[in-house]
Amino acid sequence: QSALTQPASVSGSPGQSITISCTGTSSDIGRYNYVSWYQQHPGRAPQVIIYTVSNRPSGVSNRFSGSKSGNTASLTISGLQAEDEADYYCSSYTSSNTVDWVFGGGTKLTVL
């Protein structure tokens, strides 16, 4: 069982918007702004698409946005494109259990 909770799957049609939630606790998401999101295509390494809650690395489309409220972080993808179909993982720094970082279980995004 992952430390952060994500829905196992979400889907949307091209052009639509979807949101993936990531729920943690007051020891991780609720305490720190060190929340990041990763996109992973099959057979590839994860790549950061959002860091420190809402910042996008250079080269990442502005269709990706992140936010946080309380113990829950969210990733929104607007204007869905076929290339967005991938697995998405959230991560947070944590002060619990001596572990530095925790991940969500991952969300499979299907573009219909």
Add this chain to the structure above:
Amino acid sequence: QVQLRESGPELVKPSQTLSLTCSVSGDSISSRRYYWTWIRQPAGKGLEWIGRIYSSGNTNYNPSLESRVTISVDTTNNQFSLRLTSVTAADTAVYYCARVEDWFDPWGLGTPVTVSA
């Protein structure tokens, strides 16, 4: 451009030791701005943080693996390494190394490791 590359045996026998190295190019592993980490992903499953190391040698490990894991740094060769002892089939996974600031970036391509006799 910073690049990380994992290397090591892809097949390890049960009860033996898994050893991987991550070679860093385009950045100094001695940089105080970053630290370095190992993450693994069993086939079809999620990501698991294994541990991290600073260039000073300071480490922290996932408690679920702490009794079996050692991460070390070689500043001369700009690389860091992972050792996992007494492996079982449950340790079969793709192993990634990554640079850490307040997020993981970049990642290595990953190296698959299978534990099997």
